[in-house]
Amino acid sequence: MPRFLREYFNRNGVGLGSVMLGLVLFWTIGLIILPQLSMLDFSFRPNLPPPEIGGPKDVYTLENYKYLIFGPEGGSQDYNAVDLKVFYRTLIAAILVTLFNLMLCYPIAYYLAQTKGNHIRILALMLIIPYWINEILRAFALRIIFGETGVLNNLLVGAGVFDTPFDFIRNDIALYAGLGYAYILLMIFPIYNVIESLDRNQIEAARDMGASWTRIHRRVVIPYAKPGISSGCTMVFMLSAGALAAPQILGGPSSLWFTQLIYQQFNDNSDWPQGAAYAVVLLVTCILLVLALMRVFKVNMGDIGK
């Protein structure tokens, strides 16, 4: 038995140790790795009716990936412009949602972490409690707020800001607000955790030396909070890019999210291999993007776990 395993069992006992190890292995291998491998496998196979599966036509092919780039064979266009555009738009929108979230959540997290008192606990509760409500219900609630006859339009028209109701849904404002709101906790708490451990004296020292608040944040707080910021951004980006409920409910008729295309392939077209290929492309692109950004901002993988 390797040493780390022996130490692990010494510390936890054979019984409890085996149970915990078994659960973790089941979780990672059974629920994450194997399904993903099966998706990967699907993505390289043609879409065949059940009797032909395993038959002579069931061979590995790049067709599903080609479809995303070039569209149907013999199609009118050189490239699959529609799907590619959705893909690219989804990534950009997810990045924007992440940035918007960061700008919104950093001040909140800083305030929560550096202020003492009971009102902080109440504030944190007010942030958390809405998340007891189902994600789909929250999305519908936002739809009601942003709808043509919704609360917001009633207010704005009533106040004379607009003459006619503004279509927040068609203009994707509801979608971005919904996505932004859906994951704020995942942005706030990692940043809050890091900033809470920042020594207040460092802020005072910088202030004593004459630093402005902008400089204190730029040179002292943000570098210190970087692991939390990258952890929060990674989660929000990944989840926004992969969100389905919010785009489905809050998206305008003309704006498709890439996950909706994947959903259509699986569900409406019953083309699992095609859907798997789209899902793999989205996952790999997101991971590569995150890794590239981590390299640019000099963040280590280990920091993300902090």
Add this chain to the structure above:
Amino acid sequence: MSAGVGVNLENLWIRFGDFVAVRDANVNINGGDFFSFLGPSGCGKTTILRAVSGFLEPSEGNVLIGGNNMKGIGPNKRPTALIFQNLALFPLMKVWENITFSMEIKGASAKERRKRADELLDMIALTGQGDKLPAELSGGQKQRVAIARALCAEPDVLLLDEPLSALDLKLRQHMRSELREIQKRVGITFIYITHDQGEALTMSDNVAVMRAGVIDQIGDGKTIYNDPSTAFAASFVGENNVFRGTVKKVIGNEVMINTNRSGDLMARISSNNVGKMKEGDDAMLFIRPEAFSLAPLGTQGDHFVTAEVHKEEFEGNVFNIFMEGEGGKEMKVSLPNLGQSFESHRGEPMTLEYDVHNAVALPAGVLATE
């Protein structure tokens, strides 16, 4: 360098709700002085420092720096630099960036900053260590970096909040002389906060002894130690044998005190209290352990107490003998260690002689240990 910028505290009151942290403090600190606030934890000394640095607005009264009233001026606008108890170096900046952070704020170029950092690193004997991170330095080195960082801003007044408390004994003693050295060299005013009387006495030109928000005495180290003006100052600074009693007779600057358990003892009235002590007053008499000398019974001089040798304690440089007098009155005598031992005299009565000049009489008051 110039004579330095003085600091004045005028009728300073600082309250936190109902709690009075500083009560009517009046202090004049001369420019270029090394001035210490000495007191037990919670006495308000750090609060005073925060009021001088500008992190705290006094409830009443004024802080003057170089004669200018600092009311409403923030910490970043005052000519002070603060060294924190935990130093508060920026962990993610290199040593040289830490040191020159104040120049960075003013927009100095990296080249200028690097040059100045190298000068300061030379001064604190850390030449060539500028590219390290603070975590790579030892405790004493971090200490010196914090000093360099504060000095880089060229403050008129340097404020130090117990910066040596995290260091081990040897290093602490070394840093005392080094701090004093640096202060002499740069010639600016240092205000030092400590609960360690050794630090306060060795480094300071003047010391303010504080108790529960009140400044009991201000003076140079020798005055504080030899001529305390309150019972608290006498018992907090250094060690003292206390004899409680009442004033029996006042003879000029001297007084005879009828002590509870050790008979009538003569003492010198502390300078601040001359003329203020009269017959029948509750009084306290203080004699330092090192002011006693031990003699066999019957060979005593004019002023003495009789007591039995109870036990001895070897401290290295000094030798402490604990004596038990009439009614179990405990007394401590410190003698320089010359290789002697009183173990064989255990239980033997001896006389503890003292010079009247070394016995200080004060009005009864709160003691530091109470």
